[in-house]
Amino acid sequence: MKEVKRIPYGVSNFVEVMEQNQYYVDKTMYLPLLEDQPSSLFFIRPRRFGKSIFLSMMRAYYDIAQKEKFDKRFGDLWIGCQPTPLQGKFQVFYLDFSRVGGIDGTLAQNFDDYCCGGLDDFASIYEPYYYPGFLRDMEEQRGSTNKLNFLDRKARQYGARLYLIIDEYDNFTNVVLNEQGNEIYHALTHASGFYREVFKKFKGMFERIFMTGVSPVTLDDLTSGFNIGWNISTSFQFNMMLGFSEVDVRAMLQYYKDAGLLPASTDIEVMIADMKPWYDNYCFAEDSLGRDPKMFNCDMVLYYLRHYLTLGKSPKEMIDPNTRTDYNKMKKLIQLDKLDGDRKGVLRKITEEGQITTNLVITFPAAEIANPGIFPSLLFYYGMLTISATRGTRLVLSIPNNNVRKQYYEFMLEEYQNNRYISLNHLQDLFDDMAYEGHWRETFEFIAKAYKENSSVRSAIEGERNLQGFFTAYLSVNGYYLIAPEMELSHGFCDLFLMPDRQHYEVAHSYIVELKYLSSKDTEAKAKTQWLEAEEQIHGYAMAPRVRLLTQNTQLHLIIMQFRGWELERMEEV
Numbered sequence: 001m002k003e004v005k006r007i008p009y010g011v012s013n014f015v016e017v018m019e020q021n022q023y024y025v026d027k028t029m030y031l032p033l034l035e036d037q038p039s040s041l042f043f044i045r046p047r048r049f050g051k052s053i054f055l056s057m058m059r060a061y062y063d064i065a066q067k068e069k070f071d072k073r074f075g076d077l078w079i080g081c082q083p084t085p086l087q088g089k090f091q092v093f094y095l096d097f098s099r100v101g102g103i104d105g106t107l108a109q110n111f112d113d114y115c116c117g118g119l120d121d122f123a124s125i126y127e128p129y130y131y132p133g134f135l136r137d138m139e140e141q142r143g144s145t146n147k148l149n150f151l152d153r154k155a156r157q158y159g160a161r162l163y164l165i166i167d168e169y170d171n172f173t174n175v176v177l178n179e180q181g182n183e184i185y186h187a188l189t190h191a192s193g194f195y196r197e198v199f200k201k202f203k204g205m206f207e208r209i210f211m212t213g214v215s216p217v218t219l220d221d222l223t224s225g226f227n228i229g230w231n232i233s234t235s236f237q238f239n240m241m242l243g244f245s246e247v248d249v250r251a252m253l254q255y256y257k258d259a260g261l262l263p264a265s266t267d268i269e270v271m272i273a274d275m276k277p278w279y280d281n282y283c284f285a286e287d288s289l290g291r292d293p294k295m296f297n298c299d300m301v302l303y304y305l306r307h308y309l310t311l312g313k314s315p316k317e318m319i320d321p322n323t324r325t326d327y328n329k330m331k332k333l334i335q336l337d338k339l340d341g342d343r344k345g346v347l348r349k350i351t352e353e354g355q356i357t358t359n360l361v362i363t364f365p366a367a368e369i370a371n372p373g374i375f376p377s378l379l380f381y382y383g384m385l386t387i388s389a390t391r392g393t394r395l396v397l398s399i400p401n402n403n404v405r406k407q408y409y410e411f412m413l414e415e416y417q418n419n420r421y422i423s424l425n426h427l428q429d430l431f432d433d434m435a436y437e438g439h440w441r442e443t444f445e446f447i448a449k450a451y452k453e454n455s456s457v458r459s460a461i462e463g464e465r466n467l468q469g470f471f472t473a474y475l476s477v478n479g480y481y482l483i484a485p486e487m488e489l490s491h492g493f494c495d496l497f498l499m500p501d502r503q504h505y506e507v508a509h510s511y512i513v514e515l516k517y518l519s520s521k522d523t524e525a526k527a528k529t530q531w532l533e534a535e536e537q538i539h540g541y542a543m544a545p546r547v548r549l550l551t552q553n554t555q556l557h558l559i560i561m562q563f564r565g566w567e568l569e570r571m572e573e574v
Helices: 014-019 030-035 051-062 064-074 107-129 134-140 143-158 171-179 184-205 246-258 268-279 298-311 321-338 343-353 366-370 372-381 402-419 424-436 441-453 455-459 464-475 524-542 545-551
Strands: 040-044 091-096 162-167 208-213 355-358 386-391 394-398 481-489 492-500 509-518 555-564 567-573
Touching: 014 051, 014 064, 051 064, 051 091, 051 162, 051 208, 064 107, 091 107, 107 134, 107 143, 107 171, 107 184, 134 143, 143 184, 162 184, 171 184, 171 366, 184 366, 246 268, 246 298, 268 298, 268 402, 321 343, 343 355, 343 372, 343 402, 343 464, 355 372, 366 372, 372 394, 402 464, 402 481, 424 441, 424 509, 441 464, 441 555, 441 567, 464 481, 464 492, 464 509, 492 524, 492 545, 509 524, 509 545, 524 555, 524 567
Parallel strands: 040 208, 091 162, 162 208, 509 555
Antiparallel strands: 355 394, 386 394, 481 492, 492 509, 555 567
16 A cells, blocks of 8 residues: 655655655646746745745756656656656756845845855756866855856856746845834845846846745846846736645545545535635636636645644634744834835725725835835735736735735734733633623623724724724634624625634624714714614625525624714614
């Protein structure tokens, strides 16, 4: 019997995956497509979407020094029986710029040191293709510029074909964002300056170049630098190149079920239905709307499956803690509001409405990463938004799934908590009673009191919209419900639908909440009319066919809350 393949969670080395019997989702069918593109390419995807293992696979495929191992590593894959003429034809110079750190003043030196080390390693690997002493001569060159010039001369002399592969080519922007304050724009321009000089050298030396990153920073201007790169990030033919499709996920689950690691009674469709709202729904190309299936975040799927194989059930915490890095980066960008712009307002709008209509900025110079105007585009590249529709000439970018939605709620919650702290532990106790006993009044009164006391809300009161954002943020603390603001039910949009997560908890009660807002000047007659309208609306929502499905046999409570200013005036179950 064949040994069952291990799950490659956190593994980004293709050779390790193939030679140590780990599960690999085949992406080799994209190699011929990439070869048909211009010779210099860059490709942007969010973190944890499989970029590094894809580059590792490319390196193993094109590397002349690994040519003899092609059958062993690629024989069972799509490309194994139809290799391209370029297979095993290149000396590959591989760089991972996430390894280059440093504070202002040392970033350039650290970058130079890293490139020098990489070039010495390159000479060590490929000395047999040059002459005895090639490595020694490379090591004697001082600085990356001299080493690159030396390699350029020797490669031409010996007819060597060079392929440059760079992972996280835009990482210098992250370093600068993390370490700079008010000098952010100057620092980004300065950092991109010396990067641009190095990329000028790359441009003429390498026959092919492939780079990945998380933001489409251009390392060029009109006259110099790396202006030959071709951005394929939003091209429909590469929409599914990274991440997992539903077909990929189903095949993986079936493999582990057939191998006996998942019980014979396991319902794969139930597992997929469990994962979809949390990990699926990514689309990176406008032309893929309605054509391609949506993509899953691959690391999230592996996280879930690893838990399932270990515990025999899905993880209680559906969000992989390792995905929080981009959330922290987003917070760094928001802190730039003290310089200019209203990124915070953009986040609030997205959190409350679930989407934003905008023009997607395809590339921009490094200094522009801090420009508030491109903030929605950055959220797209970081995986915090996805393409969901078009509106005229613009794109509708939406929150892709619950995993990301939780991060938006967390941001809002942090904002409110910084203004006025309330005990989330006590709130969690109230959620227990609400989910299992149906005692809802204390929870909503507690949040309403916090709303009244929160000065940030009071000073910038925006009526019902602000009210809804506040309630959504605090309700999101609980794990028993998936919070759906503005869900469409029976030709209307309900303010808050608390859908029970019965897959993970034995929740007995579910809730639809209608929030109504009166200004201090509104009359009693208006209050009465508004209440009657709310009753009609909420009963209409409850009759929607989807509601019976989504409440999953729990007892549904219909709650109306009417506020005057920031005071809760009336609250009843109807």
